[in-house]
Amino acid sequence: MPVINPGDILYVKRTGYRHFGIYAGNQQVIHYYKEKNPLVSDGIISETTLADFQGVSDTIYVLNSTTKAGAPLFDWIVRRLLGDDIELFSPEETVARARSKLGERGYNLLLNNCEHFALWCKTGIAQSAQSDYLLSCLQQLIPLPSAKETD
16 A cells, blocks of 8 residues: 555546545545446545545555655646646645535536546646546547638
8 A cells, every 4th residue: 555645646547547536634535426337427526435435446546746656647647737837735725625525516527527626626727637638539539620610
């Protein structure tokens, strides 16, 4: 088990996607919790046990800016997705931001998913590399008309 600190972004690999949350301390994670099929059903931001967050996944991955193992992937997500000059909230503020959303619904696979939520808690910007990738693949399959084509 990796070292996990409050305010860290966690993720677990699930079939076809990564599920993200914010570690709140005391073996608790704040994340979009879904009782049914995670790709179809609505979710609610909940505080659950680390075991519930992990589910059947073998490994919990930690994205933080302090451990050598976590920094490269965290930096890649934040720097490539959001820019080089992005500021990170403190661990305490990250957890407080996550808790401020408890009970919120509105999950959307492409526009408001668990990765959007976790990055918003840490950076103030709701972004998802997984969604961006999926949308770019869809755009290649179904090109959107240019402004000239719609006139």
